[in-house]
Amino acid sequence: MREYAPEASFASWAFRFAASQEGVARVLSGMNTVEQVMDNTATFRDFRPITEEELGIIRQVTGIIEKHTPIPCTACSYCTHGCPKGIAIPEYFALYNSISRTTGSFSSHAVYYNNMSLRHGKASDCIGCRQCERACPQHLPITDYLKDVAAKFEAGSSFPTRK
Numbered sequence: 001m002r003e004y005a006p007e008a009s010f011a012s013w014a015f016r017f018a019a020s021q022e023g024v025a026r027v028l029s030g031m032n033t034v035e036q037v038m039d040n041t042a043t044f045r046d047f048r049p050i051t052e053e054e055l056g057i058i059r060q061v062t063g064i065i066e067k068h069t070p071i072p073c074t075a076c077s078y079c080t081h082g083c084p085k086g087i088a089i090p091e092y093f094a095l096y097n098s099i100s101r102t103t104g105s106f107s108s109h110a111v112y113y114n115n116m117s118l119r120h121g122k123a124s125d126c127i128g129c130r131q132c133e134r135a136c137p138q139h140l141p142i143t144d145y146l147k148d149v150a151a152k153f154e155a156g157s158s159f160p161t162r163k
């Protein structure tokens with residue numbers, strides 16, 4: 001993306017992609033700075049639909065991201081509000097994904113997981129009520145993923161966790 005359009009922000013790629021889809025009437029954005037507001041308004045002031053060539057670049061990028069993101073969670077946290085066990089679902093998924101991008105030891109991830117699980121439910125505390133899955137806009141099989149998380153972080157753990 002940088003090579004193809006050095007001046008274009010990543011947000012402008014995303015907006016142009018979203019707004020170019022058939023049937024899309026509005027594109028929403030969260031903005032934290034005036035610079036982001038300026039960038040976004042500039043994108044739509046001179047709106048250019050995404051081209052086939054640019055779509056090919058986006059596909060390359062998403063392929064790279066997907067390869068290193070075994071759990072496609074977007075960290076919206078809609079799933080956590082009704083969890084009777086207070087499981088830190090998106091945080092655990094982010095840790096799990098982070099490991100897949102780590103080449104060396106993941107001992108720091110294990111420490112972070114265990115610190116988190118002192119304040120939240122562990123992945124293995126899940127009782128399978130599936131409230132979270134009904135709330136997830138990505139329709140992720142959260143309960144299955146939590147089993148993967150538990151297998152990764154809790155097997156043979158020598159750290160204290162919340163009872």
Ligand code: SF4
Pocket residue numbers: 082083084085086087089125126127128129130131132133142143146
């Ligand atoms: S299925 Fe597990 S993670 Fe999901 S809401 Fe129920 S206890 Fe929480």
Ligand code: SF4
Pocket residue numbers: 072073074075076077078079080089090135136137138139140142
């Ligand atoms: S609702 Fe789904 S996408 Fe959102 S944080 Fe939970 S698991 Fe991730």
